[in-house]
Amino acid sequence: xxxxxxxxxxxxxxxxxxxxxxxxxxxxxxxxxxxxxxxxxxxxxxxxxxxxxxxxxxxxxxxxxxxxxxxxxxxxxxxxxxxxxxxxxxxxxxxxxxxxxxxxxxxxxxxxxxxxxxxxxxxxxxxxxxxxxxxxxxxxxxxxxxxxxxxxxxxxxxxxxxxxxxxxxxxxxxxxxxxxxxxxxxxxxxxxxxxxxxxxxxxxxxxxxxxxxxxxxxxxxxxxxxxxxxxxxxxxxxxxxxxxxxxxxxxxxxxxxxxxxxxxxxxxxxxxxxxxxxxxxxxxxxxxxxxxxxxxxxxxxxxxx
Amino acid sequence: xxxxxxxxxxxxxxxxxxxxxxxxxxxxxxxxxxxxxxxxxxxxxxxxxxxxxxxxxxxxxxxxxxxxxxxxxxxxxxxxxxxxxxxxxxxxxxxxxxxxxxxxxxxxxxxxxxxxxxxxxxxxxxxxxxxxxxxxxxxxxxxxxxxxxxxxxxxxxxxxxxxxxxxxxxxxxxxxxxxxxxxxxxxxxxxxxxxxxxxxxxxxxxxxxxxxxxxxxxxxxxxxxxxxxxxxxxxxxxxxxxxxxxxxxxxxxxxxxxxxxxxxxxxxxxxxxxxxxxxxxxxxxxxxxxxxxxxxxxxxxxxx
Amino acid sequence: xxxxxxxxxxxxxxxxxxxxxxxxxxxxxxxxxxxxxxxxxxxxxxxxxxxxxxxxxxxxxxxxxxxxxxxxxxxxxxxxxxxxxxxxxxxxxxxxxxxxxxxxxxxxxxxxxxxxxxxxxxxxxxxxxxxxxxxxxxxxxxxxxxxxxxxxxxxxxxxxxxxxxxxxxxxxxxxxxxxxxxxxxxxxxxxxxxxxxxxxxxxxxxxxxxxxxxxxxxxxxxxxxxxxxxxxxxxxxxxxxxxxxxxxxxxxxxxxxxxxxxxxxxxxxxxxxxxxxxxxxxxxxxxxxxxxxxxxxxxxxxxxxxxxxxxxxxxxxxxxxxxxxxxxxxxxxxxxxxxxxxxxxxxxxxx
Numbered sequence: 001x002x003x004x005x006x007x008x009x010x011x012x013x014x015x016x017x018x019x020x021x022x023x024x025x026x027x028x029x030x031x032x033x034x035x036x037x038x039x040x041x042x043x044x045x046x047x048x049x050x051x052x053x054x055x056x057x058x059x060x061x062x063x064x065x066x067x068x069x070x071x072x073x074x075x076x077x078x079x080x081x082x083x084x085x086x087x088x089x090x091x092x093x094x095x096x097x098x099x100x101x102x103x104x105x106x107x108x109x110x111x112x113x114x115x116x117x118x119x120x121x122x123x124x125x126x127x128x129x130x131x132x133x134x135x136x137x138x139x140x141x142x143x144x145x146x147x148x149x150x151x152x153x154x155x156x157x158x159x160x161x162x163x164x165x166x167x168x169x170x171x172x173x174x175x176x177x178x179x180x181x182x183x184x185x186x187x188x189x190x191x192x193x194x195x196x197x198x199x200x201x202x203x204x205x206x207x208x209x210x211x212x213x214x215x216x217x218x219x220x221x222x223x224x225x226x227x228x229x230x231x232x233x234x235x236x237x238x239x240x241x242x243x244x245x246x247x248x249x250x251x252x253x254x255x256x257x258x259x260x261x262x263x264x265x266x267x268x269x270x271x272x273x274x275x276x277x278x279x280x281x282x283x284x285x286x287x288x289x290x291x292x293x294x295x296x297x298x299x300x301x302x303x304x305x
Numbered sequence: 306x307x308x309x310x311x312x313x314x315x316x317x318x319x320x321x322x323x324x325x326x327x328x329x330x331x332x333x334x335x336x337x338x339x340x341x342x343x344x345x346x347x348x349x350x351x352x353x354x355x356x357x358x359x360x361x362x363x364x365x366x367x368x369x370x371x372x373x374x375x376x377x378x379x380x381x382x383x384x385x386x387x388x389x390x391x392x393x394x395x396x397x398x399x400x401x402x403x404x405x406x407x408x409x410x411x412x413x414x415x416x417x418x419x420x421x422x423x424x425x426x427x428x429x430x431x432x433x434x435x436x437x438x439x440x441x442x443x444x445x446x447x448x449x450x451x452x453x454x455x456x457x458x459x460x461x462x463x464x465x466x467x468x469x470x471x472x473x474x475x476x477x478x479x480x481x482x483x484x485x486x487x488x489x490x491x492x493x494x495x496x497x498x499x500x501x502x503x504x505x506x507x508x509x510x511x512x513x514x515x516x517x518x519x520x521x522x523x524x525x526x527x528x529x530x531x532x533x534x535x536x537x538x539x540x541x542x543x544x545x546x547x548x549x550x551x552x553x554x555x556x557x558x559x560x561x562x563x564x565x566x567x568x569x570x571x572x573x574x575x576x577x578x579x580x581x582x583x584x585x586x587x588x589x590x591x592x593x594x595x596x597x598x599x600x601x602x603x604x605x606x607x608x609x
Numbered sequence: 610x611x612x613x614x615x616x617x618x619x620x621x622x623x624x625x626x627x628x629x630x631x632x633x634x635x636x637x638x639x640x641x642x643x644x645x646x647x648x649x650x651x652x653x654x655x656x657x658x659x660x661x662x663x664x665x666x667x668x669x670x671x672x673x674x675x676x677x678x679x680x681x682x683x684x685x686x687x688x689x690x691x692x693x694x695x696x697x698x699x700x701x702x703x704x705x706x707x708x709x710x711x712x713x714x715x716x717x718x719x720x721x722x723x724x725x726x727x728x729x730x731x732x733x734x735x736x737x738x739x740x741x742x743x744x745x746x747x748x749x750x751x752x753x754x755x756x757x758x759x760x761x762x763x764x765x766x767x768x769x770x771x772x773x774x775x776x777x778x779x780x781x782x783x784x785x786x787x788x789x790x791x792x793x794x795x796x797x798x799x800x801x802x803x804x805x806x807x808x809x810x811x812x813x814x815x816x817x818x819x820x821x822x823x824x825x826x827x828x829x830x831x832x833x834x835x836x837x838x839x840x841x842x843x844x845x846x847x848x849x850x851x852x853x854x855x856x857x858x859x860x861x862x863x864x865x866x867x868x869x870x871x872x873x874x875x876x877x878x879x880x881x882x883x884x885x886x887x888x889x890x891x892x893x894x895x896x897x898x899x900x901x902x903x904x905x906x907x908x909x910x911x912x913x914x915x916x917x918x919x920x921x922x923x924x925x926x927x928x929x930x931x932x933x934x935x936x937x938x939x940x941x942x943x944x945x946x947x948x949x950x951x952x953x954x955x956x957x958x959x960x
Contacts, residue, residue, distance in 0.1 A: 036440075141315075145322045147540065148592075150547030150584040153565055154327060157577045160569045161335025237446050241551050244448045247569060260449060267452060268460045278449035286444035293440065506726040512682055513721075514714030514741045514792060518706070524740075528731050604776040605730055 030298045037294025043287035051103040058097035059083070062254045066092035074272050086276055089259070090266060095273075098254040099280055105255040106236045106284060109170050113235035114228055116174025121181020122224065126212055128182070129189025139182060146179045155238065160247045169248050173235045184227050185220060192219045222299040229292030233285045240281055256281045312596060316589045323585040324375070328368050331574055331581075340572030341384055375582065381575035385568070390579040393564060398583065400560035401553070405545045407476055408484030413538060416488045420495025421527065427500060435496070439489035447548060451482035451555045468557035479556045483548060487541040494537050498530035505529075532599050539595035543588035629799055629832050630656040630679070633693040637674045637856075640686055644906045648674050648687075650856040658799065661826065661833040663847030663864075665840060665879070669902065671856040672836045676802045679834075680719055681709050697799060715745040718793035722805035724786035728777035734788050735773025742795045760791040763828075764821060783814035787821070794825065802834045807842065819846055840883060844868060849937075852876045855902055855913035862938035872940040874918045912943065920944055 031037055050057060066088070073079045074087040074095070081088075086095035128139035158172050192198065193216065201211045240257025242248025249255040251262070256277040263273030338355040339346070346354075355361050359370070374381065380390035423435040458478060459467035466475050502508065503526050511521045550562035557563070561580050568576035600606045637649035649671040656662045664672045678689045681701065694701040696717060701709070713719075721727045729737060738757035739750065746753075758769035764787040766772055777785055786806065793801050803822065807815035823846050826833055835847055843850050843864065850867050852860040852875065860873040871877045881896030900917035912918070915925035924943040933939040 141319070141322075144315075144319050145326070147543070148319050148323050148585045148588050149327060150543070150581060150588070152547045152550055153562075153577075153581055153584065154330065156550065156566070157569050157581070158330050158334045161331060161572070161574075233444075240446050241448055245551060245554060245566060247566075257446070257448075260452065264452070267456055271456050274449070274452050274456075278446070278453070281446050281449065282444050285446070286440065289440055289443055506721060506723050507729040509682060510719075510721060510727045510789070510792075511729070512710075512713070513680060513719040514744070514795075515710045515712065516714070516740065516744055517710060520740070520744075525729050525731075529729070603731055605778050 027298045031294070034294050034298055036290040037298060040287045040290025040294055043283055044291055047103050047284055047287065048107060050100050051107045054100045054104055058100045060094035060097040062093060062097040062101040063252055064093065068092065071266065071270060074276070077272070087272065089262065089273060095276060098259060099276060101254040102256040102259060102277065102280065105166065105249060105253060106239065106281070109166065109173065109239045110232040110236040112170045113173040113177060114232040116171065117178040117231055118181050118224065118228055120175070121178030122185050124178070125182040125185025126189045126216060129186040130193055130208070130212060130216065139186065143179055143182050151176050152238065152241065156242055156245065156247045159242060164248050164250045166249055166253065169239055169242060173238055177231050177234055180231060181227050184223050188220050188223045189216055192216050222295065226292050226296045229288050229295070233288040237285060312593065316593055320586055320589055324372065324582055325368065327581045328371065328578060329364065331578060332364060335572065337572070337574050340574065380579035380582070383573055383576045385571050385573045390575050393576060394561055394579050394583055397559060397561045397564045400558055401546060401549050401562055404476060404479055404483060404549055404552070404558060404560060405542055407480035408545050409538065409542050411480050411484035412487040412491055412541065416491035417495050417534070420492040421499055424496045424499030424503065435492060439492055442485055443489045447482055447486050448551050448555060450485065451478070451552060454478050454482060475556070475558065479552045479558055483545050483552045486548070487545065490541065491534060491537060494534050495530065498533055499526060502526045502530040528602055532602050535595050535598050535602070539591040542591055546584050546587060628655040629658045629697060630654070631693060631695045632679070632691060634691055635675065635678060635694065636690040637671065637678050637683065638688045638690070640688070647905050648856055649678065652858055654851065654858070656800065656832050656834060658832055659830050660848045661835055661846055663835045663837065663843035663850040664853055665837060665843050665850060666853035667838055670853045672853050673804055676719070676804050676834065676836050679802060680713060680717065711745070714741050715796045716798050717800040717802070718796070718798040720789050720793050720801060720803040720806045722808050724782050724789055724809060727789055728785055730777055733774050733776055738773070738792055738795060741792055745796045756795065760794055761788070763794070763825065764791045782810055783817065786810060786818055790821065790825070794829065797829055798831055800832045800834065802836070804836045805838070808837070822846060840879060852879070856905055857913060858941065859914065860940045866936070866938040870938070872945045873942050874920055875914050
């Protein structure tokens with residue numbers, strides 16, 4: 001053989017191997033300096049605290065109307081009231097309290113719809129990726145079908161027909177938003193499936209449900225978190241849009257999308273009425289997206305975006 | 306050619322399944338007879354309506370009945386407008402398609418150049434700005450963005466009309482509101498694709514042969530980088546048509562989305578079913594076109 | 610396996626003395642998170658018109674970066690420095706990217722290692738060949754097409770016109786490498802840099818491609834810089850050879866000098882690693898070079914090979930000088946000149 005390529009090359013330096021941190025340590029080190037991740041995580045945590053402790057934090061009952069006290073300006077306006085820092089809406093309800101309770105609606109719908117769609121999509125994707133063949137064809141077909149359906153329209157129609165309630169909206173969104181989970185989990189499973197430890201597990205005769213659960217799924221966790229954040233944001237923005245159109249969560253529930261909708265008629269005179277819930281939605285979505293991007297950056301460095 | 310036929314057959318099957326699911330989902334979630342009979346109708350009235358419209362038959366029979374009519378272009382009659390659904394949709398669809406096309410043009414002409422520029426200098430100021438725009442853009446709910454535009458450009462600055470569809474000016478804000486939401490995804494994919502392609506061996510070959518940087522960038526790199534973007538854009542156009550329901554209702558554009566919205570509020574089920582079917586068909590057609598376009602862009606995809 | 614019977618004709622005619630390419634103290638630095646990596650550390654090189662100059666070294670020694678540095682095609686973050694890079698009397702360092710582009714593919718051209726990925730999958734090979742020619746020559750499409758057919762014929766691809774309409778994925782690896790060579794030859798360059806042109810190919814195809822390169826050189830008279838890790842390939846086609854180690858040349862000479870009388874301990878180690886017909890007894894263990902290549906981060910001093918060299922002494926803490934013969938065989942080792950003489954070395958500076 002006229003080949004010297006088996007001579008040692010640069011990468012074999014023992015000292016660099018000994019000194020390099022484990023992937024987990026490296027990810028943790030990157031996470032501590034990842035600004036987007038820290039901001040996203042911080043804002044999201046604040047929102048979660050707000051939602052969990054809404055009854056303690058809200059200064060007023062979000063449902064109590066006070067028609068004598070309508071359209072009070074927020075603290076930076078002219079016609080203010082110290083008892084209503086964010087002012088009041090067209091029914092005289094305290095805006096700050098409604099904003100705080102609104103976090104519950106968004107986060108509940110986002111989280112539960114994400115869990116439902118994540119369960120459906122992950123199951124389909126992992127099965128398709130692991131077994132391939134006919135199952136894969138079927139799942140791919142179902143994904144195509146799902147992508148071909150106009151989600152907003154179908155969600156609106158179904159929610160409207162069955163009477164909008166928090167539960168219905170959540171379940172409908174959960175049943176509609178599984179496509180990205182399925183697509184990503186399918187290709188990720190196809191990759192993991194080829195690795196030696198899966199072959200080893202098969203060789204020792206491990207049953208396939210156990211292989212999927214204990215060998216494959218743990219290796220998909222990063223992807224799951226990233227897609228989970230994306231779909232949570234997706235569900236939140238869809239709920240807001242449905243409620244905004246008046247066909248989602250029904251009044252007087254304090255949903256941010258519904259609040260924007262209710263404030264529409266005042267928007268030229270009191271633009272803060274649409275600005276405050278809009279900004280809250282924006283902040284929540286931004287936080288979730290930053291968190292998702294951050295997790296991806298931290299767990300798979302190299303892909304910068 | 307065989308590949309194309311296979312692809313076409315699959316598309317038809319998808320359309321069929323979509324129609325089954327949307328028909329089923331809508332029928333299960335509400336009682337159409339109650340809706341037709343109107344508010345305050347007695348239970349006898351409702352039962353009479355049910356029989357009259359053939360709604361007492363088993364659901365599969367109703368579906369086949371609807372399908373056989375739909376295949377002949379008859380999507381039923383609107384319960385509210387009392388005119389054929391196909392006619393209604395035919396009237397309204399051009400507005401939605403125009404809106405969708407404008408939104409797509411806006412999104413692509415913003416996203417692709419930004420993605421390319423960002424890819425040319427990763428981690429530069431332009432790149433970071435583009436990333437920042439993408440993150441912020443993705444967090445902005447469409448309807449809220451639309452309302453902000455109405456307040457700023459319609460009410461304060463009075464540059465643009467805020468509702469109706471009389472002139473092309475009416476389409477500017479809706480198209481931006483609908484299109485910006487697709488921008489981050491297209492930009493990210495363009496950037497990722499360009500970065501990947503620019504690092505490939507054949508780009509180095511092109512440079513080693515002295516080809517001009519413009520030729521290398523546009524002829525050799527962009528064409529290959531844009532292939533996944535084409536598929537994504539088709540998907541995004543589908544989203545836009547679906548999302549036009551929000552935008553059309555905000556800007557009172559009387560397109561198919563607006564029609565769907567008022568029909569949902571009025572439980573005008575035949576119209577809703579018709580719009581869902583037509584939008585799904587358009588989406589399927591678009592993905593088919595995207596596949597053909599990609600086969601033209603990448604000869605490796607031509608032999609399957 | 611390299612079979613010496615298939616040795617292609619080597620251009621043994623005396624190369625003209627005027628150097629086509631002169632390089633002095635070429636350096637390539639790669640900034641990394643761990644500091645600057647000095648991948649090429651002061652390479653001197655001169656290639657005469659019509660000769661084949663081989664650069665041999667193991668992977669990671671900096672030979673590919675050297676070739677890319679000559680073409681100014683280094684990765685974006687890499688930095689190039691040199692006292693002199695002169696090609697056909699032109700100072701390449703003074704040229705802008707645009708003027709460099711006028712030279713590339715025209716008077717200096719390159720053949721790469723990966724034929725599978727070096728051609729653009731989206732365009733026919735005709736399109737790619739024609740666009741190279743029309744970039745550098747003011748000719749019409751039909752004339753450029755004629756040229757492409759002519760060169761495809763020269764590189765042994767028959768049915769040229771039909772081939773022009775084919776896409777790279779429709780060709781085998783060997784054919785693609787022939788297309789790549791045809792592309793490099795489109796404008797009759799004075800210099801072709803071939804970076805591991807046969808590494809990715811089957812052994813039988815390797816021999817054909819080498820043969821082809823040698824034949825084309827006879828016909829067109831260009832110089833070739835052949836970069837490889839394969840001593841057998843160099844022996845078959847090169848006139849002169851440089852052995853590269855850790856970013857430096859350690860020995861330069863004609864093929865005969867190097868093969869009959871390797872003087873640098875590293876060169877000798879390389880020869881011990883390969884079986885040689887007639888010399889290596891059957892069943893004998895092949896040699897190997899102990900140790901690992903030193904880190905090229907930060908400043909380095911002394912002989913880079915010292916850590917792996919059996920002969921290494923105190924003198925090796927200083928950069929070794931070049932020792933040259935009258936007949937051009939040069940070696941960079943403290944012990945290669947007048948024989949081992951460690952005491953003559955100046956006091957060590959510490960590393």
